[in-house]
Amino acid sequence: MKHLPLSSMRPAMAALILSVVPVISLPVWAQGLPAEVVHVKKQPLERQIRSVGNLRANEAILLRPEQSGRIEKVLFSEGEPVKQGTALFQLDTALYEAEYREAAARVALSKTDYERASSLLKKGVGSVQQRDSSLAQLRVDEAQLALAKTRLDKMSVQAPFDGIAGLRLVSPGDYVNVGQDLVQLTDNSTMKVDFKVAEIFLAELQPDAPIEVEVDALPGRILAGKIYAVAPAADASAHNIEVRATLPNKDGILRPGLFAQISILVEKTDSLTIPEQAIVPQGKAFFVMRVVGEEHKIEMVPVELGQRRPGIVEIKSGLNEGDIIVTAGQLKLQPGMPITPIFVDGSQTEAKPQPAAEEK
Secondary structure, three states, rough: OOOHHHHHOHHHHHHHHHHOOOOOOOOOOOEEEEEEEEEEEEEEEEEEEEEEEEEEEEEEEEOOOOOOOOEEEOOOOOOOOOOOOOOOEEOHHHHHHHHHHHHHHHHHHHHHHHHHHHHHHHHOOOHHHHHHHHHHHHHHHHHHHHHHHHHOOOOEOOOOOOOOEEEOOOOOOEEEOOOOEEEEEEEEEEEEEEEEEHHHHHHHHOOOOOEEEOOOOOOOEEEEEEEEOOOOOEEEEOEEEEEEEEOOOOOOOOOOOOOOEEEEEEEEEEEEEEEHHHHHEEEOOOOEEEEOOOOOEEEEEOOOOEEEEEOOOEEEEOOOOOOEEEOOHHHHHOOOOEEEEEEEEOOOOOOOOOOOOOEE
16 A cells, blocks of 8 residues: 655645644753763761771780799690689699798797797896897798798799680690790780871871771671770881770680771761762873753863772862762763763752853
């Protein structure tokens, strides 16, 4: 079946057909290239100081004997908690017990001599010099007894604080010398975090300031701590300052030596942020494609960047809240080109872009 052109139809028939066909009006920007856009918005942004460091035990020492001797008993289990004052090693005390008994006998004899000399002096038979000499000998013998008692007590190696006993380095029967390593004792109830920050942040490092710590051993878990102490002097060569913080470890899962990432919260403000993919670097400068005018044309705007967070960037200057910017497709766009905006931030498609800049 052949279709006849409208010109060959009768005028009345042609007018009837034209009155039925609707006239479709397209927007001015309908022929522009499609591009993903978002509105510039404000959102809370925390300014943080970031650093890396290592965990340390609250207290950690290597126990060493103060006297030489043969280990007679091992009084603890490796890896088990011990209380302060608990005896961990008992050395052979036979020699020092004999010395103690000898010193105690001398004290008893000297005490008897002193009492006799004092009694004779009261009766007018003895002399003051004899009494004083016996008193001096008594004091010397008492000092020798105290020394023997101290040596005897030091044949027992005790825990100086509550902690967890490590792996012992000696066995019963071993002969150990003064200062020889026996076992490590560690207090992990509270961890210390040592890290360094640039000296320009010195004013922000206040005692008890909160910090957040992440360790690779616990992925996705953020631990809360606080600054404990700041070094009194900065490193003159590296221009940084050492900081120590404390971190609770009630469950005992943290261990000394773990690598830690530290964040110190300085302030929290509402800042202009945009998606990171909206940034167009050109040399050492950074630009953003802003949509302007009723025809939705592209305008290159230089911006000053602030802090970076995963996926977003703070804008210090160059944009205003509510501006429409391009987040994808920048390689196909040039300044002055119209686009078909595709909003990807859930906003309405009926945008109110900024007016185009007047040409000078």
